[in-house]
Amino acid sequence: MNVVVCLKQVPGTTQVKIDPETNTLIREGIENIINPFDTYAIEEGVRLRERFGGKVTVISMGPPQTEAALKEAVSLGVDEGILLSDPAFAGADTWATSRTLSMALRKLEPYDLVICGRQTLDGDTGQVGPQLAEMLCLPFVAYVSQIEEIADGEMRARRMVEDGYEIMGSPLPAVITVVKEINTPRLPSLRGIARSKSASIAVWGVKELNIDPGKVGMAGSFTRVIRIFSPQQDRRGEIFQGDLESQVDCLVGRLKDDGLV
């Protein structure tokens, strides 16, 4: 069983600020982490290898410092990390990201399963998993909370929907996105940490992926971010005064005025 996990390195906080001069995000002093949802993807990949044998590879597209996230994945039990990094990849939207990842996946064939997180902390789109599946012409199952069975080239998985869960059957290879319920990620083992120190992370760019530079990064993106801004905090922030009874009266009055009750 060969599994490929896609992970993204993201800022470890959502409390980011905009530099009013340049109108860009202030990234200095913010520590980077593995996107929280992707830690469940890593853990599931490692568990599948423990169950079925084979290999888990983790790939990430990002700037050179993303190597640290890939090494961390090795300390968590992943066999190999591949960094997709090239100045040409910068500024990619989800389409260009998925396209770059799909080219790397073609190089990694054969594999049985590609696991992505449900969504990232910074972009918040959740689009890369499904777009990757479409580009690879593979079946796709979103929001997987349990892989029940894998046998004879078929997977049976439980996935969360709004009012319950669905049991889905899919042929392999397939792409899935995972949600938090799927597992509890382990901590790095001592052996893992030792391995990650000596692990060498391959770096693939435009050349290694044999990809048209016009189809990656900003050049290959359909969308443009034309403006970023901090939302207005227009909270009235009214704290009621007086005894509890009159505070509650005030609250009910306000909610009525606002048409909320």
Added chain:
Amino acid sequence: MFAEQRNGEIRGVVYELLARGRGLADALQTELSAVCLGHEVGDVNNLIAHGADKIYLVDSPELANNQEDLLTQQLVELIQQHRPEIVLAGATALGRAFVPRVAAALPTGLSADCISLDIDAEKRLLLQTKPTFGGNIMAVITCPEARPQMATVRPHVFSRRESDGSRKGEIITVDFKRERITSRTKLIDFVEEIAETVRIEEADVIVAGGRGLEKAENFEMLNELASVMGAAVGATRAVVDEGWVAYSHQIGQTGKTVYPGLYIAVGISGALQHTVGMQTSECIVAINDDPNAPIFEVATYGIVGDLFQVVPLLIEKLKKR
């Protein structure tokens, strides 16, 4: 726009999209069409009364349970035939899982989970505003060249229009080509798991409890408040981890993101990981006995006091209303 149905019923977000879509179509002086894929969907005429000019209706038993392979292929085919300038869908669990595939197949750009849509009439561009970093930053996105311009839109951000029974429109039935359109994945079983009468993603009012409630039994009080208000019950991770309520109620970074009209936070400190999941609610009420609790920073109204006194009083007053 995609008129999502579930169990033969058009979903609420569709009416919100119709209202905004009508405004966008008028600004561009063009038509608004809705695509409905399902089986024996009730109330399709209602879409016209709410603003659509045309309905493309594909009816087949195979489409009844929203298999994403089928929806993707069918929607791609309709878009390629009719070449709309803009395609919108609700940012529901389903919309966010299959619409990205439609965009990838066409291919064109897509922005996720938009909370505002405007038109640059001169360039005929859709200006798509979406939250990033858990709502702390907003980004305005365009798709300058590729067509259609696509966006999924967060439920509850647009209000419905009033229904107008005299509006005229056309229903165009399209054959479902089962020889060509097939699904690789299959639905083996569906297990309903609603621990509550109102689902938190769709609720207009949410009453959420935190560790301040002290123990599982005290959640009964919240349930009572919720039932008086017709609200859904939410929770912090702390209480989910304690096992007081099921994970499906968890709101926040590792739970659900909600944006109801009214969010009442009871005994919740307001940790960032929680507030990212609820801070875009229209009105937030905080009840907490610690005046320095960060929840008051995002609250519209606050009561500093013991929840065990405040909540029963609130229930009593709301019942009398």
